[in-house]
Amino acid sequence: MKTVIVYNHPFSGSLCHALLESARDGAKKAGYDVDVIDLDADKFNPVMNEEELRGFLRHEMIDPQAKDYFERIRGANHLIMIFPIWWGLMPALMKGFIDKVVFPGAFYEMPEDATTMTPLLPNLKVTIITTMNTPADIYRDYFGDAIYKALVNDTFNNVGIKNVEWVSFNMVKFSTEEQRREWLEKAAQVGAKK
Amino acid sequence: MKTVIVYNHPFSGSLCHALLESARDGAKKAGYDVDVIDLDADKFNPVMNEEELRGFLRHEMIDPQAKDYFERIRGANHLIMIFPIWWGLMPALMKGFIDKVVFPGAFYEMPEDATTMTPLLPNLKVTIITTMNTPADIYRDYFGDAIYKALVNDTFNNVGIKNVEWVSFNMVKFSTEEQRREWLEKAAQVGAKK
Numbered sequence: 001m002k003t004v005i006v007y008n009h010p011f012s013g014s015l016c017h018a019l020l021e022s023a024r025d026g027a028k029k030a031g032y033d034v035d036v037i038d039l040d041a042d043k044f045n046p047v048m049n050e051e052e053l054r055g056f057l058r059h060e061m062i063d064p065q066a067k068d069y070f071e072r073i074r075g076a077n078h079l080i081m082i083f084p085i086w087w088g089l090m091p092a093l094m095k096g097f098i099d100k101v102v103f104p105g106a107f108y109e110m111p112e113d114a115t116t117m118t119p120l121l122p123n124l125k126v127t128i129i130t131t132m133n134t135p136a137d138i139y140r141d142y143f144g145d146a147i148y149k150a151l152v153n154d155t156f157n158n159v160g161i162k163n164v165e166w167v168s169f170n171m172v173k174f175s176t177e178e179q180r181r182e183w184l185e186k187a188a189q190v191g192a193k194k
Numbered sequence: 195m196k197t198v199i200v201y202n203h204p205f206s207g208s209l210c211h212a213l214l215e216s217a218r219d220g221a222k223k224a225g226y227d228v229d230v231i232d233l234d235a236d237k238f239n240p241v242m243n244e245e246e247l248r249g250f251l252r253h254e255m256i257d258p259q260a261k262d263y264f265e266r267i268r269g270a271n272h273l274i275m276i277f278p279i280w281w282g283l284m285p286a287l288m289k290g291f292i293d294k295v296v297f298p299g300a301f302y303e304m305p306e307d308a309t310t311m312t313p314l315l316p317n318l319k320v321t322i323i324t325t326m327n328t329p330a331d332i333y334r335d336y337f338g339d340a341i342y343k344a345l346v347n348d349t350f351n352n353v354g355i356k357n358v359e360w361v362s363f364n365m366v367k368f369s370t371e372e373q374r375r376e377w378l379e380k381a382a383q384v385g386a387k388k
Contacts, residue, residue, distance in 0.1 A: 011247065047285075048286070086242075087296065088344035089289060096285075099286055143344065146343040149337050154340065
């Protein structure tokens with residue numbers, strides 16, 4: 001059993017970083033191989049340039065870092081993503097991970113002019129862990145749970161990955177130490193997920 | 195009257211690029227000063243690093259390119275954004291523009307531990323022009339109009355900019371030449387908007 005964690009936060013003292021450590025430890029304790037992709041530490045370039053977009057059209061990744069990430073995910077059972085919500089969505093760095101790694105010929109096949117995709121990783125399990133300062137009901141009612149709609153419905157479900165869970169930690173700026181302890185415990189449970 | 199267009203697409207032959215030209219020409223014909231920010235051509239770095247996130251917390255932009263962009267937008271009447279929808283959202287490059295330019299002390303003020311923002315650019319008019327291959331009803335019903343929820347509700351409205359319009363061109367891959375001509379005309383009207 002292999003778990004890949006894709007992590008994005010600029011601060012090593014962030015709650016996201018503590019959640020990363022808990023998820024990793026939870027997965028290790030469950031006996032899984034754990035591979036951490038730290039987008040900030042890797043200085044991953046999230047921009048899709050002209051050559052890379054042409055590569056997308058012919059189903060060929062160009063960026064060696066994106067290729068490496070996909071090779072590490074290909075053999076995994078569980079992909080965990082950990083990032084903060086900024087302006088309702090993932091930071092640019094994590095969006096670039098989606099743009100450059102969720103590729104035709106990798107996550108799915110899609111013949112020219114087709115409208116539906118054939119899943120290539122249908123058994124991958126995905127868990128998305130996010131932090132935000134917005135209350136859950138405001139994010140749902142006014143901001144439409146935009147990260148769920150885009151990342152779960154329009155990305156992973158779209159490429160045929162149906163086993164996707166979103167774990168949202170809200171009002172971080174106003175959280176108590178006890179609350180944060182519970183969140184770290186939840187992240188450990190995500191890591192140990194069967 | 196000054197219009198700033200923020201543009202993001204890797205292909206100079208893209209529909210987005212044609213929409214940029216139409217919007218720019220429409221604004222010029224209406225007698226407005228037009229300033230185009232081409233994020234790809236500028237090789238803008240969309241990643242918020244540790245130093246920049248610390249700058250965010252003390253309301254100080256660090257990236258000189260982001261500062262330059264804000265100075266150009268500060269005096270504008272109309273901000274037009276043009277980009278493709280990838281995986282339900284803007285590309286990483288445009289997300290980084292939001293992360294690094296929609297800053298406290300620039301677009302809004304927000305005292306430490308406050309939960310609401312004081313608008314600094316309440317009279318700026320914003321129009322968002324996007325292209326996608328998804329039909330409008332599918333994007334609305336299954337993907338929750340995620341770009342609208344995040345960029346209009348959770349970003350511009352949040353910082354007190356209420357005059358925001360989203361113009362969505364759908365099913366681009368399957369569009370006719372006549373359809374694309376109408377879209378270019380619509381982009382020219384956006385440029386000429388009063």
